[in-house]
Amino acid sequence: ELQCRYMNGVGAVEGGAVMVVFQDVTHLEQAGQMRRDFVANVSHELRTPLTALMGFIETLRGPARDDAAARERFLQIMTDEANRMNRLVGDLLSLNRVESEERVRPREQLDLTGLLQSTLTTLRPLAEAANVDLTLDTSSGPISVTGDSDQLRQVFTNLVENAIKYGGSGGSVDVRIQASERDTAMRGPAVRVQIADKGPGIDAVHLPRLTERFYRADSHRSRELGGTGLGLAIVKHIVNRHRGRLRVESTLGKGSVFTVILPR
Ligand code: ADP
Numbered sequence: 001e002l003q004c005r006y007m008n009g010v011g012a013v014e015g016g017a018v019m020v021v022f023q024d025v026t027h028l029e030q031a032g033q034m035r036r037d038f039v040a041n042v043s044h045e046l047r048t049p050l051t052a053l054m055g056f057i058e059t060l061r062g063p064a065r066d067d068a069a070a071r072e073r074f075l076q077i078m079t080d081e082a083n084r085m086n087r088l089v090g091d092l093l094s095l096n097r098v099e100s101e102e103r104v105r106p107r108e109q110l111d112l113t114g115l116l117q118s119t120l121t122t123l124r125p126l127a128e129a130a131n132v133d134l135t136l137d138t139s140s141g142p143i144s145v146t147g148d149s150d151q152l153r154q155v156f157t158n159l160v161e162n163a164i165k166y167g168g169s170g171g172s173v174d175v176r177i178q179a180s181e182r183d184t185a186m187r188g189p190a191v192r193v194q195i196a197d198k199g200p201g202i203d204a205v206h207l208p209r210l211t212e213r214f215y216r217a218d219s220h221r222s223r224e225l226g227g228t229g230l231g232l233a234i235v236k237h238i239v240n241r242h243r244g245r246l247r248v249e250s251t252l253g254k255g256s257v258f259t260v261i262l263p264r
Contacts, residue, residue, distance in 0.1 A: 041213065045088055045214070052078075080226075102237055112152070120156075130167075140178055147262065160173060163197035177194075201251050211232045
């Protein structure tokens with residue numbers, strides 16, 4: 001009748017009777033498995049650029065030693081690989097920090113519209129380089145929320161960067177912020193920030209798993225664009241800390257809309 005897969009039994013013999021107390025340790029076993037999977041993923045993600053670096057070092061020592069053009073090309077690839085490792089370590093540290101702070105309520109009073117405006121100013125050069133038209137609709141004016149400004153900046157940076165990255169050259173990314181007195185999802189005053197792109201969209205089978213660490217809908221494209229596979233996992237933890245919600249709607253061939261809903 002027991003539904004759990006893993007049991008710890010503690011036995012005792014008293015006056016000829018045997019008593020065994022079982023404890024369900026399924027959740028401990030699952031946590032252990034998740035930790036092992038995570039370590040395996042991190043090792044794999046780090047080893048890939050490291051192997052490339054080691055290969056190029058050997059080539060520079062040997063065949064490419066006297067070929068200036070090849071040397072320059074290989075050094076550029078090595079720089080890209082080192083940057084990839086650096087981004088991965090940076091994202092791992094961010095994930096660690098946001099996870100450890102998840103139970104601490106943020107207390108800062110801030111204007112979310114202003115925060116979005118300054119976040120988008122920082123991202124404009126990236127959009128221009130990708131030939132993406134980035135717009136922000138701020139018609140609702142300043143909107144006050146209680147939160148952690150650094151973390152919320154990170155949420156919108158990750159979502160807008162993804163929209164630019166995956167939306168593709170020549171596309172557009174539209175950001176909207178809207179407050180309401182009674183949000184259906186939050187059952188009270190809330191604010192919604194929507195980040196919409198007109199990219200290739202995401203197949204519905206991937207949507208439920210998108211915020212898992214290292215989960216990628218299109219692994220090849222993510223790696224090609226320098227993704228770490230941790231951006232949405234970081235977003236999820238920060239939104240949880242703010243008692244908010246993250247929604248994704250996507251239509252293949254039409255684009256994706258990521259919505260962050262925060263209580264006010
Ligand atoms: P990554 O570093 O790979 O971008 P994320 O955690 O930020 O990792 O995103 C997870 C995956 O979700 C990405 O690899 C990509 O396949 C998919 N994804 C995220 N945002 C978008 C988007 N706007 N359009 C299409 N796919 C997206």
